[in-house]
Amino acid sequence: xxxxxxxxISLRDKYKDYFPIGxxxxxxxxxxxxxxxxxxxxxxxxxxxxxxxxxxQPKENEFTYEAGDKIVDFAMDNNMKMRGHTLIWHNQxxxxxFLDNQGDKVSREVLLERMxxxxxxxxxHYKGRVYAWDVVNEAIEDIEDKQLRTTEWLDIIGEDYIxxxxxxAREADPExxxxxxxxxxxxxxxxxxxxxxxxxxxxxxxxxxGVGIQAHWDINDVHLFDNLRNAIExxxxxxxxxxxxxxxxxxFSFEDKRKDIIxxxxxxxxxxxxxxxxxxxxFREYKNVITAVLFWGISDEKTWKDNFPxxxxxxxxxxxxxxxxxxxSFTKIVEF
Ligand code: XIL
Numbered sequence: 443x444x445x446x447x448x449x450x451i452s453l454r455d456k457y458k459d460y461f462p463i464g465x466x467x468x469x470x471x472x473x474x475x476x477x478x479x480x481x482x483x484x485x486x487x488x489x490x491x492x493x494x495x496x497x498x499q500p501k502e503n504e505f506t507y508e509a510g511d512k513i514v515d516f517a518m519d520n521n522m523k524m525r526g527h528t529l530i531w532h533n534q535x536x537x538x539x540f541l542d543n544q545g546d547k548v549s550r551e552v553l554l555e556r557m558x559x560x561x562x563x564x565x566x567h568y569k570g571r572v573y574a575w576d577v578v579n580e581a582i583e584d585i586e587d588k589q590l591r592t593t594e595w596l597d598i599i600g601e602d603y604i605x606x607x608x609x610x611a612r613e614a615d616p617e618x619x620x621x622x623x624x625x626x627x628x629x630x631x632x633x634x635x636x637x638x639x640x641x642x643x644x645x646x647x648x649x650x651x652g653v654g655i656q657a658h659w660d661i662n663d664v665h666l667f668d669n670l671r672n673a674i675e676x677x678x679x680x681x682x683x684x685x686x687x688x689x690x691x692x693x694f695s696f697e698d699k700r701k702d703i704i705x706x707x708x709x710x711x712x713x714x715x716x717x718x719x720x721x722x723x724x725f726r727e728y729k730n731v732i733t734a735v736l737f738w739g740i741s742d743e744k745t746w747k748d749n750f751p752x753x754x755x756x757x758x759x760x761x762x763x764x765x766x767x768x769x770x771s772f773t774k775i776v777e778f
Contacts (some may be wrong), residue, residue, distance in 0.1 A: 446479075460726055462735075463735055464486030466736060466739055467490060486736060489514075490746070494528060495539065496534045496535060497534075499536075517571075525575070525685075526575040527576045528578075529607065530579065539556055540553065540598060553599050554603075557606065557610065561577075561610040572618065573618060580623070581595075581596075590639075604622075608649050621650070628655055628669045633673050633676060641680055644681070653683075656688040658688060658692070658738070661717055662698075663717075682731075685733055690738045690760055694752075694755075694757060696751055699751075701755045704756065710758075714770075722775045742762065
């Protein structure tokens with residue numbers, strides 16, 4: 443039996459004059475109710491985990507594309523665009539990348555060679571199918587007064603690891619759009635650091651086409667709308683396009699570690715709907731620079747927020763509920 447209500451408007455149709463709308467998916471989402479939602483509402487996809495370093499090259503020079511390919515084939519078969527996430531990141535990258543046979547850290551030269559090999563191989567494999575890549579993910583430090591996050595990439599290669607990654611990516615697939623992607627990068631301090639970094643790289647001629655605002659937000663952030671507007675304008679002033687790459691709006695602020703809420707209240711759902719309504723109206727306003735909006739998941743049935751930042755705590759951050767029905771948040775996004 444189909445879960446789709448025929449009378450419900452399609453999100454991607456409603457937004458056809460604005461930007462593609464998408465979702466992060468796992469291979470098993472291309473069956474069952476999630477498949478129906480995808481086919482009706484979305485026209486751009488991203489693999490939630492299966493294009494990350496540990497998935498695509500778990501061992502040196504052993505590339506595994508099966509799960510990623512399944513997702514890409516589904517996207518191509520259904521006329522959807524495909525984003526690639528992600529090439530260079532500090533997480534979900536297997537240890538071997540940074541170590542030699544003795545278990546010692548490799549040299550800058552070796553790591554640059556491995557970086558180039560990885561980017562070239564993976565981008566080549568997906569050439570012509572993945573139209574935009576998150577080349578570098580989360581390189582900016584959260585702690586004030588420090589610009590770059592401490593990672594093996596930075597430690598072994600040095601600050602130019604970011605520009606190298608973008609250069610290798612451009613060489614590997616000159617047609618692909620290249621993104622720098624991060625979270626909280628609409629918040630003033632992190633925005634400032636990101637802006638400085640991107641400005642410097644662009645002045646040096648580093649090939650960066652856009653910035654990804656992950657948009658892992660929550661219903662209590664009172665500064666969100668002003669921050670978002672400001673960030674969009676600032677990034678756009680660099681001539682970059684902007685994609686909202688991983689949106690979800692948690693019922694909990696980051697500091698809120700409560701585990702006793704087993705069902706969202708009406709008030710929580712209404713609050714969430716107001717946030718979704720408002721951020722989408724801002725996205726529409728900036729449709730000339732926002733080139734895609736993607737949710738990090740499909741329905742509240744399963745979301746990474748069930749385990750982050752609190753392990754085993756149910757959250758309801760998406761626009762379809764645990765039974766795959768449209769939430770008030772959905773309604774508010776399409777009512778304009
Ligand atoms: C998350 C996935 O959703 C989880 O399934 C996985 O266990 C950890 O990674 N920022 C990112 C994403 O760029 O890759 C992360 O995805 C969420 C935060």
